[in-house]
Amino acid sequence: MNIGQASATSGVSTKMLRYYESIDLIPQASRTEAGYRIYSVKDVNTLRFIRRARDLGLSINRIKLLVGLWQDRERSSADVKRVATEHVAELDAKILELTAMRDTLQDLADACHGDHRPDCPILHDLEGGGRLSTQAGVVTKDASHPKYGTAHGAIPRHEA
Amino acid sequence: MNIGQASATSGVSTKMLRYYESIDLIPQASRTEAGYRIYSVKDVNTLRFIRRARDLGLSINRIKLLVGLWQDRERSSADVKRVATEHVAELDAKILELTAMRDTLQDLADACHGDHRPDCPILHDLEGGGRLSTQAGVVTKDASHPKYGTAHGAIPRHEA
């Protein structure tokens, strides 16, 4: 099986196949005399495993762990579960963060009449301080919007 | 005001200040004789605007649009609203995608006893095909889990 067939049957692009090999997620494929990579059915199974793990949003590093556990008959399911649970926690955090953004923006959009007039609460908000309080340190308007605070502060932007 | 002070009062790092200038999100700052960048209070306000827009997850390109609209007295609020609404739609899509992943993984983790034994439904799922049906083409188990299909297929991974 060459790389094209392995790609087609595993759902992993040839680009990614070579990349995964380069970062040692999968072992170096053996080669034909001409230098073509050769894949076995077992290799393709591993690739499908990886593909599904990626579909669940797992990072390459976690997938490395999972593949290792998968191939280890002495593994404990607790180890597998921990990897999954950590990822769920990260997904939850991300979902919370995005939801806070979404809600804020949706509320602002709802408050915007959206016609020919220039006046716009969205711009006003961006201009003024993400729902007041940032500027003067004293909240002067309506403090009954707890969700507006969530997206501020330490937002590790490059983490996702 | 030099770049350090502008950074401190706007919440945008000096790295990002120079980067934003390089991609023409903000105009080239004027310079002292020694080549130091100079920022005005107006510049800092723009930077705060940008910072808040980033906090809401808006892309640099959308922020470019918004800054343009913000500084255009003839703008129509409809244009601003459209940018916001598009971003909300993307956030919604992303949230849906992440939630599907989360739910699947959480269910699998729930089904995993997580002890010393090697047997694990998480690995079984990754191995077997994201909740069966992929392998044989015929669903043989429990089809009442509509959420398990959502994360598959065309997932533009690099879009986020």
Add this chain to the structure above:
DNA sequence: CTTGACCTTCCTATCGTGGGAAGCCCCACC
């Protein structure tokens, strides 16, 4: 033997951010 599809490696880009090196500048302190 040619043609076209496939393979190889290597470089580039994405997106937004941070880290760091090498070198110049400025101010305060002695």
Add this chain to the structure above:
DNA sequence: GGTGGGGCTTCCCACGATAGGAAGGTCAAG
């Protein structure tokens, strides 16, 4: 008037995971 430390400059590299493309070798069918 020096000097030291912190700030500024530019430039390069890294991340994570993926795609695109160029230049060249290979294979199989016609």
